[in-house]
Amino acid sequence: MKHVLAIESSCDDTSVAVLSWNSQDRWPRVIGLSVQSQNEVHERFGGVVPELASRAHLQNLLPCIRKALVEAQLELSDMDYFAGTERPGLIGCLLVGHTAAKTLSLIYEKPFISVHHIEGHLMSLFIEDEPTLPRLVLVASGGHSSLYLIKSPSEFESLGVTLDDAVGEAFDKGAKLLGLGFPGGPALDRLAQKGSVKAYKFGRVSVPGFNFSFSGIKSDFSRTVAKEGVTMANRSDLAASYQEALVGHLIDKLVAATKETGVRHVSIVGGVAANTRLRERLNQLHSIGEIDSFSAPSLKYCTDNAAMIGFRAYRLLCDGFYSSLDCDVGSTSRPKVRHG
Numbered sequence: 240m241k242h243v244l245a246i247e248s249s250c251d252d253t254s255v256a257v258l259s260w261n262s263q264d265r266w267p268r269v270i271g272l273s274v275q276s277q278n279e280v281h282e283r284f285g286g287v288v289p290e291l292a293s294r295a296h297l298q299n300l301l302p303c304i305r306k307a308l309v310e311a312q313l314e315l316s317d318m319d320y321f322a323g324t325e326r327p328g329l330i331g332c333l334l335v336g337h338t339a340a341k342t343l344s345l346i347y348e349k350p351f352i353s354v355h356h357i358e359g360h361l362m363s364l365f366i367e368d369e370p371t372l373p374r375l376v377l378v379a380s381g382g383h384s385s386l387y388l389i390k391s392p393s394e395f396e397s398l399g400v401t402l403d404d405a406v407g408e409a410f411d412k413g414a415k416l417l418g419l420g421f422p423g424g425p426a427l428d429r430l431a432q433k434g435s436v437k438a439y440k441f442g443r444v445s446v447p448g449f450n451f452s453f454s455g456i457k458s459d460f461s462r463t464v465a466k467e468g469v470t471m472a473n474r475s476d477l478a479a480s481y482q483e484a485l486v487g488h489l490i491d492k493l494v495a496a497t498k499e500t501g502v503r504h505v506s507i508v509g510g511v512a513a514n515t516r517l518r519e520r521l522n523q524l525h526s527i528g529e530i531d532s533f534s535a536p537s538l539k540y541c542t543d544n545a546a547m548i549g550f551r552a553y554r555l556l557c558d559g560f561y562s563s564l565d566c567d568v569g570s571t572s573r574p575k576v577r578h579g
């Protein structure tokens with residue numbers, strides 16, 4: 240039996256996972272998983288404060304490691320590999336988990352695997368299922384909005400990225416204007432269910448290829464809110480119409496990508512994958528035969544978690560990659576340099 244301990248700390252969730260597999264297994268099993276969110280640290284600021292987030296990771300990491308190991312009924316000395324998230328993310332946050340994983344690999348003299356966070360999100364599709372490939376995957380969260388083509392469990396092609404805000408960030412900023420808490424996406428989703436999607440029209444943006452842009456929709460929404468004010472009478476309509484514009488933009492790009500690539504299996508990952516309207520629109524596309532299948536991992540694997548980092552680490556190991564201890568974290572998504 241082999242074991243990897245994986246750490247995720249790229250934004251505001253500290254997470255540790257223990258995965259195990261034997262030589263006949265195609266995929267590992269998640270035998271321990273802990274996630275500590277920081278919503279209570281950031282909610283009064285209405286957004287993630289990087290300095291506070293990295294300090295909270297420092298406080299949360301050791302308890303999270305302990306919790307995952309207790310659940311797995313294993314010790315650090317039982318681990319064969321250590322993995323940590325390298326990029327993209329907040330530098331101070333990435334440094335905490337990445338450095339801890341490197342330190343453990345030094346102490347226990349076991350290989351270290353440095354993992355790209357978005358590649359981790361893509362691998363979350365393989366944790367509970369063996370998805371049909373090739374497949375288009377929308378990664379939509381508070382930190383990212385990108386569209387990928389998964390050709391094989393080791394081959395990902397980036398088709399498009401957001402040119403400005405992430406869609407989750409747009410949800411959160413809209414929610415803040417409506418006086419909802421942080422993170423506001425889920426609250427806006429609930430409020431929108433009582434409103435009309437046709438009450439307002441918020442600017443559609445035209446961006447090239449399969450890239451996204453949410454800043455125009457957001458500014459348009461903010462102007463309308465400033466002009467009309469938020470009242471008990473209009474807030475659910477504002478929420479529903481704003482959500483419709485954000486989701487509509489995601490769906491338009493996804494549909495264009497199915498046409499261009501001919502790939503008609505679709506998945507969504509990231510926190511925004513919880514959105515009711517996004518799921519509804521994808522189910523509609525499936526029922527009218529525009530796409531062949533639609534899937535999303537369980538919510539605990541959609542949001543930032545270390546199980547997906549462990550899955551990506553496992554796959555890198557299968558492909559013969561491990562990382563040098565001098566590899567560094569990075570805020571951007573540039574393709575990682577692999578060693579070994």
Ligand code: KG4
Binds near residue numbers: 513
């Ligand atoms: O993946 P995640 O937990 O963390 C990162 O941002 O990486 O995603 C959190 C984001 C937040 O922006 C949150 O508002 C959004 O996902 N979110 C939603 C919903 N649930 C979470 N946005 C829209 N509708 C939801 N139901």
Ligand code: ZN
Binds near residue numbers: 542543
């Ligand atoms: Zn993420």
